[in-house]
Amino acid sequence: MADLTTKLLGFTLSNPLMPAAGPPVRDAVAVQACIDAGVGAVVTKTISTTAADVPRPNMADLKNYFLNTELWSELPPEQWIEHEYPKIRAAADAAGVPVIISMGYTAEQIAELAPKIKPFADAVELSTHYIPDDPTPMQEAIRAAKEALDVPVMVKMSPFREPQPLALAAQEAGADAIVATNSFGPAFGIDIERGGRPLMGGKGYGWLSGPALKPIALRMVYDIAQVVDIPVIGVGGISKGTDVVEYLMAGASAVGICTAAIVRGPKIFTKIARQLNKWLDDHGYSSVAEIQGLTLKQKPPEMTEPPILVPEKCTGCNFCVLSCFYRALYLDENKKIAIHPDACYECGLCLTRCPVDALHYSY
Numbered sequence: 230m231a232d233l234t235t236k237l238l239g240f241t242l243s244n245p246l247m248p249a250a251g252p253p254v255r256d257a258v259a260v261q262a263c264i265d266a267g268v269g270a271v272v273t274k275t276i277s278t279t280a281a282d283v284p285r286p287n288m289a290d291l292k293n294y295f296l297n298t299e300l301w302s303e304l305p306p307e308q309w310i311e312h313e314y315p316k317i318r319a320a321a322d323a324a325g326v327p328v329i330i331s332m333g334y335t336a337e338q339i340a341e342l343a344p345k346i347k348p349f350a351d352a353v354e355l356s357t358h359y360i361p362d363d364p365t366p367m368q369e370a371i372r373a374a375k376e377a378l379d380v381p382v383m384v385k386m387s388p389f390r391e392p393q394p395l396a397l398a399a400q401e402a403g404a405d406a407i408v409a410t411n412s413f414g415p416a417f418g419i420d421i422e423r424g425g426r427p428l429m430g431g432k433g434y435g436w437l438s439g440p441a442l443k444p445i446a447l448r449m450v451y452d453i454a455q456v457v458d459i460p461v462i463g464v465g466g467i468s469k470g471t472d473v474v475e476y477l478m479a480g481a482s483a484v485g486i487c488t489a490a491i492v493r494g495p496k497i498f499t500k501i502a503r504q505l506n507k508w509l510d511d512h513g514y515s516s517v518a519e520i521q522g523l524t525l526k527q528k529p530p531e532m533t534e535p536p537i538l539v540p541e542k543c544t545g546c547n548f549c550v551l552s553c554f555y556r557a558l559y560l561d562e563n564k565k566i567a568i569h570p571d572a573c574y575e576c577g578l579c580l581t582r583c584p585v586d587a588l589h590y591s592y
């Protein structure tokens with residue numbers, strides 16, 4: 230059994246998984262289900278000074294991606310403060326899990342909300358989704374939170390902005406951690422069986438999350454981790470243990486999961502923790518700490534020679550041959566992979582097409 234415990238902002242989490250703000254933490258009942266599934270910490274749905282007027286329909290699952298128009302919590306802040314947070318605080322204390330309260334957006338709104346959420350928060354997360362590209366409003370919001378609270382302040386970035394300057398600006402304003410990322414967009418989806426009408430309510434646009442977001446969010450984590458001295462939390466498209474491995478290697482200290490918990494239910498946290506554990510065991514790592522930031526020490530590859538073939542592993546599936554547009558690969562008379570080395574452009578695609586790892590980099 231690998232050691233999944235994770236140090237974050239002075240807390241020791243039982244594992245690096247937490248729910249990201251969204252429906253899986255939309256109230257105390259939902260948060261309890263995440264705690265029951267063994268999350269390392271809880272993040273609550275973003276609140277603001279008023280309840281959000283969410284255009285509906287507000288969610289659509291398109292399999293490799295997900296669209297939503299959810300804004301922030303549709304529950305008024307008074308309900309959170311009087312009913313939801315006290316129950317969440319009690320449930321988290323019983324389980325020994327830190328509570329991270331998400332709120333937005335401007336300095337004035339944060340200054341109004343912070344004293345009210347103070348009794349319930351071990352840390353706060355500020356969303357920057359609906360404030361301008363200019364870092365000043367974000368910095369003012371961070372300073373407002375720091376002034377009103379004595380707990381760590383995490384700042385959540387959106388993926389449609391250049392991450393390094395914003396992360397540095399957040400750090401300079403006193404942020405204790407960066408969360409990357411929120412959903413991407415605006416994005417659009419069409420119901421072709423209903424005369425081509427937009428899938429989402431409101432303006433018809435939505436925000437994209439789920440597996441399609443992962444490479445964008447991962448790049449943000451990798452970029453941010455290279456320039457800041459504070460922890461980075463990776464969020465975007467995580468649905469299995471190896472996704473978490475990627476984020477940790479890219480420099481994340483912990484991860485958040487939203488869409489996978491919406492479509493597959495909160496038990497997904499238990500499953501992903503198990504998968505992470507097994508992957509670490511199978512690869513000879515004894516803890517999450519051992520893989521954290523590994524990619525930051527690596528250089529991008531340079532392919533200067535054709536791939537090395539391992540014909541005894543080859544099943545003759547033809548996948549690599551089909552997608553080698555340089556016509557360098559073929560199946561020999563025994564239906565095993567063979568190569569015309571002079572034709573190979575060293576594009577690398579075949580290595581990722583082979584389902585049985587029968588092709589390798591030659592360096």
Ligand SMILES: Cc1cc2nc3c(=O)[nH]c(=O)nc-3n(C[C@H](O)[C@H](O)[C@H](O)COP(=O)(O)O)c2cc1C
Pocket residue numbers: 249250251252274275288295296297298299300301302331356385410411412437438439440442464465466467485486487488489
């Ligand atoms: C339906 C829905 C509602 C969301 N609501 C919030 C929110 O209130 N505050 C926030 O910071 N992010 C919100 N998000 C963004 C998620 O927390 C997360 O950053 C994003 O979806 C990427 O992670 P995922 O691919 O695991 O969903 C929401 C996402 C979805 C799908």
Ligand code: SF4
Pocket residue numbers: 535536552553554555556557558568572573574575576577578579580
């Ligand atoms: S590296 Fe590219 S060009 Fe070379 S064999 Fe593979 S797919 Fe073909």
Ligand code: SF4
Pocket residue numbers: 542543544545546547548549550565566582583584585586587588
């Ligand atoms: S993809 Fe792999 S298994 Fe399939 S033909 Fe190519 S080398 Fe063989």
